[in-house]
Amino acid sequence: MDSNRIKELQEETGYPQSISVYKALMQVWNECQQEHNEQLRIANVVKSFTAEDVVNELKENETLDDAISYFDSLK
Numbered sequence: 001m002d003s004n005r006i007k008e009l010q011e012e013t014g015y016p017q018s019i020s021v022y023k024a025l026m027q028v029w030n031e032c033q034q035e036h037n038e039q040l041r042i043a044n045v046v047k048s049f050t051a052e053d054v055v056n057e058l059k060e061n062e063t064l065d066d067a068i069s070y071f072d073s074l075k
Helices: 003-012 019-047 051-060 064-073
Strands: none
Touching: 003 019, 051 064
């Protein structure tokens, strides 16, 4: 999505000149972009671990919850 698409969507509403509509569309756009960036970051973190890294971390933690907490903290 880009600013042209935002304008297109705004024109399709019943209130194309509304600042509120514009702000709402921008908020949705920003939230979607943030979610997309977070998913990319998580995917890159996951790809950085080898199976050996995961197995070693599981061995070093006393419980599975500890291991999950460790990997979760890397997000």
